[in-house]
Amino acid sequence: MDMKVAKKKLPLKEKYQYLTRDLGWETTYQQQEKIFPYAEYEGIKIHDWSQWEDPFRLTMDAYWKYQAEKERKFYAIIDAHAQNNGHLHITDARYLSALKIFLQAISPGEFAAHKGFARAGRELPGIGTQVACQMQALDEMRHAQTQIHALSNYNRYYNGFHAFADQRDRIWYTSVARSFFDDAMSAGPFEFMLAIGFSFEYVLTNLLFVPFMSGAAYNGDMATVTFGFSAQSDEARHMTLGLECIKFMLEQDPDNLALVQRWIDKWFWRGFRVLGLVSTMMDYMLPKRVMSWREAWEVYGVENGGALFRDLARYGIRPPQGWDDAEKAIDHMSHQFMLGLYQWSFGTSFHSWIPSDEDMAWLSAKYPTTFDKYYRPRWNHLRKLAEAGTPFMNTGLAKLCQTCQLPSVFTEPDDPTMSCHREGRYLGEIYHFCSDHCQTIFNDEPEKYIQSWLPMPSLFQDPLNGDVGAWMQWVSLLNGKDNGDFVGSEDEANFQLWRGLATKNQ
């Protein structure tokens, strides 16, 4: 028998309309401009907020249902990981450096994004935008918390994790990601949306997450794989929010094009600089490597970014200004940064090491035009010094770029033998930059960047006055435990000992 039953469920589009769009209203007791004081000052013109399209059209009932499902799966696996000494299944304890960097530098960014989207959800007048931002704010809070949970099991056994919150605020390499988010959060809501929602969550996210999560899968880190998958599905929504955001701005008024393009240029470059940490992680810190940074860039940068900007060309958008210089840096940046981390390892809350012969053979194969020519000689010399009992530690510390705050390890785009020196004066004071693009960002808004808290220049001011020992205390870095070469570390010794204990009865 074929009974026709009246449809019980509302179709997706209608349900979404009733439960989100139709719940908004134009204010009458107060002027809209008073309720949304930041909606216009940036210069972005919006004529009709109802044109905002949210492709996934999630309502709260669906949101909680699917998020709860992800949480259940996630915590079941985290528990199993802890119960089964999951930490001993990683390929090698060198891998933990990637996780320490992630916890200190990236997880805080998740929390910052939470705050930023909560603010954007409040400041932007469109209901569809508000709902999407509010969901993303919840997602990002969840990401920060699940990351901390996932990595907490490693903290029970290994160094370097214990003071991630202090290091998030105070140590030097974390200021790269921190200043990125601070810059976005102190911008207006439209710039924030473009910076994080579009540039970071759309253009660059795959270059951050796929390497880390694949790296975890390849290296036996079930906890991080689990976190990764739990978060990634949220990321798909974030990506669509970012893409919709830029389409909306461009479609609402052609006058928005110039400002949107300037923001794309700025935030692509700032995001690319943050990814310097990821390039090094991929090429040097994963004992079992997924692919090279160059290979990841080809897929997620060139191919995917190329497709995106071909699509956006119809609005008059061109690829970001720094795209060509980024391409020129790909075969160099991971090496330059790892060489830096190694020589400054007394000041990092994770270990570095000199790559082995096998590591260098892989690097040589993946970077046939650059590794042997420019970087192997340096690694060989560092190895010679280490074997002689005089491992090189660079106590000259580092000049940092005023904009991206990275140590100036990068070279001229067309000359890998020459450090990229850029400087300028503003109100009588000298400022240094790692690249033309960081300098342009500064020149566009100098008042913003002259107030940056730069870790190295600050070290020499009150109260630390250059005292490295006092600095270590202040950043909660345990000398001889959290820092230095992996070889000879407690992590190395303990991992070997415990793995041995797990398989023997002695």
Next chain:
Amino acid sequence: MSNVFIVLQANEETRALVEAIQLDNPHAVVVRQPAMIKIDAPDRLEVRRATIEELLGRSFDLQELHINLVTLAGHVNEDDDTLTLSWNS
């Protein structure tokens, strides 16, 4: 011509999803990586609920994709029956 793609976790639940996507998108290329499955297609890819339901043997809400989705590329258009990814170039 630009590739759109969808990446799903590799698990029991996504077996049928991947098969359905392949059936509905003959030009799609499936690449299996550790724990993930990436499906690329030129310009356009459609995920259809009806096909998934047939292969899964149960009713399926397209929004369930959220649980196993890793990442995607392209403009998204979703209704109750189909999720479409496309580029306009």
Next chain:
Amino acid sequence: MPVTSLKPYVGVSRDRVENYNGQQLVYASWDHHLLFASPFILCLSPQMTFGELVEQRLKPLVQADPDAAAVDWQAVQWLKSNQPFTPAFDRSLADNGIAHKEQIRWRTPGLNSLMSAA
């Protein structure tokens, strides 16, 4: 360009020379010698002589480079703010016009053990 804002936006520079208790920052870099991953940051007295800068700070910092011993410090080519510069070794940094946060570079053409590509 000013920062777009609703109220006047005035940034206060965090690394002004007044914050260094009478000292100043100087950056230093040996061209093409990238064993040292980035230019050095030094906090010094402006009354230090240029010669003292070389002897007490630069020489010890670059010891690890195989070229270090061969450097003739009186003959190197110097740059200050990326422009050619001839320092007076017996005069102070201040007298040499080396301002707070200025960068000194030096070049040793032909001496390049670890960077033969240069």
